[in-house]
Amino acid sequence: MASPSDVIFISTPLEIEQVARIRAAAGARVEVIHEPDLHPPLRYVADHNGVDGFARTAEQEARWRRHLARATILWDFPPKSADGTGGFALAPNVRWVQTTSAGVGQMVARLGLADSDLVVTTASGVHAEALTEFVFLALLAHVKDLPRLQRDQRAHKWERYCCSELAGKTIAIVGAGKIGAQTARIAKAFGMRAIGVVANPSPSRAAAMGLDALYGMDDLRQALAQADAVVLSTPHTPRTERMIDDRAIADMKPGVVLVNVARGVVIDEAAMIAALRRRHIGLAALDVATIEPLPADSPLWDMDNVLISPHSASTAPSENRKITDIFLHNLACWLEGRRDAMRNVLDKKRMY
Numbered sequence: 001m002a003s004p005s006d007v008i009f010i011s012t013p014l015e016i017e018q019v020a021r022i023r024a025a026a027g028a029r030v031e032v033i034h035e036p037d038l039h040p041p042l043r044y045v046a047d048h049n050g051v052d053g054f055a056r057t058a059e060q061e062a063r064w065r066r067h068l069a070r071a072t073i074l075w076d077f078p079p080k081s082a083d084g085t086g087g088f089a090l091a092p093n094v095r096w097v098q099t100t101s102a103g104v105g106q107m108v109a110r111l112g113l114a115d116s117d118l119v120v121t122t123a124s125g126v127h128a129e130a131l132t133e134f135v136f137l138a139l140l141a142h143v144k145d146l147p148r149l150q151r152d153q154r155a156h157k158w159e160r161y162c163c164s165e166l167a168g169k170t171i172a173i174v175g176a177g178k179i180g181a182q183t184a185r186i187a188k189a190f191g192m193r194a195i196g197v198v199a200n201p202s203p204s205r206a207a208a209m210g211l212d213a214l215y216g217m218d219d220l221r222q223a224l225a226q227a228d229a230v231v232l233s234t235p236h237t238p239r240t241e242r243m244i245d246d247r248a249i250a251d252m253k254p255g256v257v258l259v260n261v262a263r264g265v266v267i268d269e270a271a272m273i274a275a276l277r278r279r280h281i282g283l284a285a286l287d288v289a290t291i292e293p294l295p296a297d298s299p300l301w302d303m304d305n306v307l308i309s310p311h312s313a314s315t316a317p318s319e320n321r322k323i324t325d326i327f328l329h330n331l332a333c334w335l336e337g338r339r340d341a342m343r344n345v346l347d348k349k350r351m352y
Contacts, residue, residue, distance in 0.1 A: 005072070006029070006030045006031070006072045006073060006335075007030070007031045007032075007033060007067075007070050007071050007072050007073065008022065008026065008030055008031065008032045008033065008071070008072075008073045008074070008075065008331075009033045009067045009068060009070070009071035009073070009074055009075070009078075009091075010022075010032070010033065010034040010075040010076075011068070011071075011074050011075060011076050011077070011078035011079075012039065012048045012049070012075065012076040012078070012079070012100060013036070013039045013040070013042055013047060013048060013050055014034070014075060014320055014324075015320055016034075016036075018320050018321060018324040019032070019034045021324055021328065022075075022324065022327065022328065022331070025328050025331055025332070026331065029335060030073070030331075030335070033067050033070075033071070035063065035067070037060060038056060038060055038063065038064050038067075039054075040054030041054070044315070045315075045317050046315050046316065046317065046319040046320050047315075048076065048100045048101075049079070053082075054082070055081075055082035056081070056082070061081060064081070064086075065086065065090055068086070068090040068091040069090060069091070069092070069093070070093070071091050071093065071094055072093050072094060072095055072096075073094065073095070073096050073097075073098075073331075073334070074091060074094050074096070074097045074098070075098055075100075075327065076097070076098065076099055076100050077097055077099060077104070077107065077111075078090070078091065088111055094118065095117070095118065095119060096118070096119040096120075096121070096330075096334060097118065097119070097120050097121070098121050098323070098326070098327045098330065099120060099121070099122050099123060099346075100123055100319075100320075100323055101122065101123055102122050102123050102124040102125070102126070102127065102344075102352075103235060103236060103262075103263060103352075104120065104122055104346065105235060105236065105237065105346065105348070105350070105351025105352050106236055106351065108120055108346065108348055108351075109348075109351065113348065114348045114349060115348075116348075119339070119342070119345065120345070120346040120348065121326065121327075121330050121342055121343065121344045121345055121346065122344045122346050123319075123322075123323050123326065123344070124177070124178055124344045125178040125344070126319060126322040126323055126326070127179065127314035127316075127319070128178045128179045128181070128182040129182060129316075130313060130314050130315070130316045130319075131179050131182075131183075131233070131261045131287070131313050131314050132179065132182040132183045132186055133313075134259075134261060134285070134287060134309065134313035135183055135186075135231055135259050135261065135285075136186060136190075137285075138257065138259050138283065138285030138307055139166060139171075139229055139257060139259070140166070141307070142164075142257050142282065142283045143163060143164040143165055143166055143169075144163045144164075145161070145163045145164075147304070148161065166187075166190040166191065166192055167190060167191030167192065168191060168192070168193070169192050169193070169228040169229065170192065170193040170194075170195060170226050170227050170228050170229075171183070171184075171187045171192050171193070171194050171195070171227060171228070171229045171230075171231060172195050172196070172197065172223045172224055172226065172227035172229070172230045172231070173187075173194065173195070173196045173197070173211075173231045173233060174196075174197045174220065174223075174230065174231065174232050174233065174234050174243075174262075175197070175198065175232065175233040175234025175235065175240075175262060176196035176197070176198045176205075176209060176211070176214070176233075177233065177235075177352075179233040179261065180196060180198075180209070180231070180233045181209045183231055183233065184196065184209050184210055184211055185209075185210060188210055193212050194210070194211050194212055195211060195212055195213040195214065195215065195223055195226060195227070196209065196211045196213075196214045196215070196223075197214075197215045197216070197217065197219070197220050197223045198214065198215075198216070198217070199216070199217055199239075200216070201214040201215060201216045202214070217239065220243065220248065221247070221248055221251040224248055224251045224252050225251045225252070225253070227252065227253065227256060228253060228256060228257065229256065229257040229258075229259065230244075230252060230256060230257070230258050230259070231259045231261070232244065232258075232259065232260045232261065232262040232266055232267070233261050233262050234262050234266060235262070235351060235352035236262065236263040236265060236266060236351070237350070237351045237352065240262075240266050241265050241266065242265065242266065242267070242268045243266055243267075244258075244266060244267040244268060244271075244272070245268040245271055246268060246271040246274075246275075249271055249272065249275045249280065249281065250280075252280070252281070254279075254280050254282075255279070255280075255281075255282035256280070256281055256282060257281075257282055257283045257284075257285070258272070258281050258283070258284045258285070259284075259285040259286075260284070260285070260286050260287065260288055261287045261288070261313060261314070262288065263288050264286075264288040264289040264290040264291070264292065265290055267290070269289070269290045272284060273299055273300065273303075276300075276303055276305055276306060277303075279305065281305070282305060283305050283306070283307065284300075284303075284305065284306050284307070285306075285307040285309070286300070286306065286307065286308055286309065287309040287311055287312070287313040287314070288311055289308075289311075292311055293310065294308065294310075326343055326344055329342075329343055330342045330343060330344075
């Protein structure tokens with residue numbers, strides 16, 4: 001059982017109504033520290049980072065460090081101070097971190113926590129619906145030739161044409177976790193054939209996700225060769241880095257739609273750009289990039305067969321409410337000593 005001395009510190013911006021839910025659940029058992037003036041102003045709803053260049057006053061920085069020193073539970077990994085110091089290193093007593101992202105395995109490794117006893121729970125699943133909507137924004141815009149409609153409308157031009165459709169096409173989902181499962185479900189509603197690629201395939205997993213076929217990572221290229229659309233939703237691990245290279249792209253059908261909602265580094269960006277230029281990739285819809293923000297001189301900005309989202313396809317007004325739901329479930333488990341019932345516990349070795 002957790003002692004009454006447990007202290008939750010809200011270390012990144014969070015709406016006051018979600019903090020109130022955490023306080024109500026914690027009651028007198030746990031102290032909850034939330035001081036909004038220690039966080040930068042927000043750029044948008046559910047912004048976990050705030051505006052660039054924010055610096056605390058000396059008094060604020062002292063409070064920030066005191067709170068981190070006392071915390072045993074963190075809402076999110078704390079950012080470093082404006083001078084580049086601090087961050088998680090200032091929180092030596094923390095035993096559990098609830099993150100606001102699903103893909104935190106690489107960060108945990110960089111912090112040297114892979115072999116630690118720290119419990120890390122993620123936001124896995126929170127972004128599945130929003131990211132799936134981005135996937136189908138791209139697919140529908142492509143098959144219905146949205147750019148043509150927009151051009152003709154601007155020109156006041158009424159000219160009938162024949163466009164394509166999603167029904168009957170094959171979508172390959174690489175990394176069939178919660179995002180992949182949601183993508184498969186919507187794809188089936190459109191009448192698509194849905195196949196998946198995962199680290200540990202099994203008939204039961206394929207059936208549970210409603211997939212027509214499920215492949216292991218060693219059979220990635222076989223799956224890619226069947227696909228009219230490829231969706232990347234895999235975690236970033238050493239095995240998935242640059243997995244979509246020139247050979248994998250060559251295996252894809254000419255005109256394939258490639259949607260990346262994973263991490264930019266799972267694609268060999270130079271190979272993708274070359275394939276876009278020769279139209280082997282018909283459309284690349286990218287919510288992520290190898291370097292973020294995407295450099296102003298990147299050729300991707302000016303390609304007419306590229307859709308760029310600034311790593312924002314996952315962000316929706318409901319995001320922090322959903323993460324708080326996970327945190328409250330996990331807090332109850334933590335306080336009752338039921339650690340094995342906590343949700344979204346990061347396997348720090350596997351990095352997801």
